Amino acid sequence: MTDNRTRVVVIGGGYAGTLAANRLRMRDDVHITLVNPRPQFVERIRLHQLVAGTHVATADYDSLLGEGIDLVVDTATRIDTANQTVELKTLPALPYDYVIYAVGSTGTVPETIPGATEFAYPIAEYEQAQRLRAAIDDLDPDAPITVVGAGLTGIEAATELAEQGRKVTLVCGGQLGPYLSEPARRSVAKTMRKLGVVVMEDDVVAEVRADAVVFADGAVRPSALTVWTAGFGVPGLAAASGLHTDEIGRLITDETLTSIDDARIVAAGDCAAPSNEPLRMCCATASQYAPQAADTVLSRIAGTAPAEFEYAYAGACISLGRRSATLQVSRKDDSATKVYFAGRPIAAVKEAVCKGTLWALRRSARKPEAAFWLKGGPRPEQPALDKVVAQA
Structure with a gap:
């Protein structure tokens, strides 16, 4: 029997990909494949x-993906736009009518810094x-650990380890938590001081060694393990x-989240x-992009014109170990206000956010129409598509 359903391949099974795949189920004539x-x-x-x-950081897809979504465990290696197939590392290529490109991001370590x-x-x-x-696990409990980077990930990693008694230094290379208000x-x-974390705000790492970090001013600080x-x-x-991609490889799209090269690829x-x-x-961004990307495909x-995407932010919640956290309230454009909340009660809020x-995702698996996103965040004046291509 011929399957006449529209084939949509979602590449990436993170927050954005999973939510988008579930929302595509709003139509029953779509065959959805999630590649992860x-x-x-x-x-x-x-x-x-x-x-x-303190956590396994994984969950089963059984309860996260809606009925009828095919999960393919493999890595996409190329989107063949001419033949409309997604090539995989080990399995046969997947044909598609549309692709939702949701491969996420990864941590990088600069090659320009020796070691x-x-x-x-x-x-x-x-x-x-x-x-x-x-x-x-292989470190001595008293071995010094250096965390480089004072964004949310660096702060959370440093405080989580320090709370367990590890000797942690956080190297900011600038301001601690630059997205935070001064209060x-x-x-x-x-x-962080209470947890024993040594914060070095203005120091910049110039070299990483197996047992130390070297700073731009030539100072050498012991480090049995360096987290980047x-x-x-x-x-x-x-x-x-x-x-077309930007300077770090993100897919350039128009305001409907559609690739500027191919109307069948949505990011x-x-x-x-x-x-x-x-x-x-x-x-927070992924959860707003995802349903709107799915809506563009739908x-x-x-055969209708897709809407331009909308977004807004409300704040950021940062865990500081298991017993404390900070909730920074922001404006819709993600800029910080002077309002924040901190302490043990906010740790419970942060845990609630994670759960x-x-x-x-489970709700979207049961009710694909249930997605919600904020609106009203300002977008800069958008350049014409020919200028966007020139910038790429």
């Missing part, structure tokens, strides 16, 4: 807990966090497929750069 390199869902917002041994790629540990992916967890930053710094959280990149699938999550003006890489299937992300 792992058989389990990875809770990236808990990878710092995996590193510290960094050899000795530093990124933690943005599950396998990276597992490798770091194993390295920590919230002081609060976070105070909590100061940079993110994206998989190179879009570039390998001949599609969601950390790997998307709408009009070459990407939003912050985070779960609109094209229905809530899985709850939202």
Whole structure:
């Protein structure tokens, strides 16, 4: 019997890909295939807990994916736009009518810093966090650990390890928590001091050794293990497929999240750069991109014009170990206000947020129409598509 359903291949089974795949079920004439390199869902917002041994940071897809979605465990290596197939590392290529490109992001270590790629540990992916967890298990309890990068990942990793009694130094290379308001930053710094974290704000790492870090001023500080959280990149699938990307490899799209090269490819999550003006890489962004990317595909299937995407932010919640956290309230454009909340009650809020992300995915598996996203965040004036292509 011929299957006349529209074939949609979702590449990437993270927050964005899973939510988008579920929302596509709003039509019953769509065949949905989700391609993911792992058989389990990875809770990236808990990878710092995996590193510290306080959470497994995975969940089964059984309850997260709606009925009828095919899960293919493999890695996409190329999108063949001419033949409309997604080539896989080990399995036969998958034919498609539309692709939702949701490959996410990964941790990167700069090749320009001597020793960094050899000795530093990124933690943005599950396998990276597992490798770091194993390295920590082999350390003496009093061995010094250096965390490089003062964004959310660096702060959460440093405090999680320090709470367990590890000797941790956080090297900011600039301001601690640059997205925080000054009052919230002081609060976070105070909590870190209580946990024993040494914060070095203005110092810059110039070299990483097996047993030390070297700073730009020539100072050498012992480090039995160096964690690198100061940079993110994206998989190179879009570039390998001949599609326009920004400087770090995010797929450039228009304001409907559609690739500027191919109307059959729609992006969601950390790997998307709408009009070459990407939003912050985070779960909050992915959960807003995803349903709108799915809606763009559904609109094209229905023969209607897709809507331009909308977004807004409400704040950021940062765990500071298991017993404290900080909630920074933001404006819709993601800029920090002076309002923040901190302490043990906010740790419970942060845990609720983490659990809530899985709850939202399970809800979307049961009710694909139930997705929600904020609106009203300002977008910069968008350049014409020919200018976007020139920028790429």
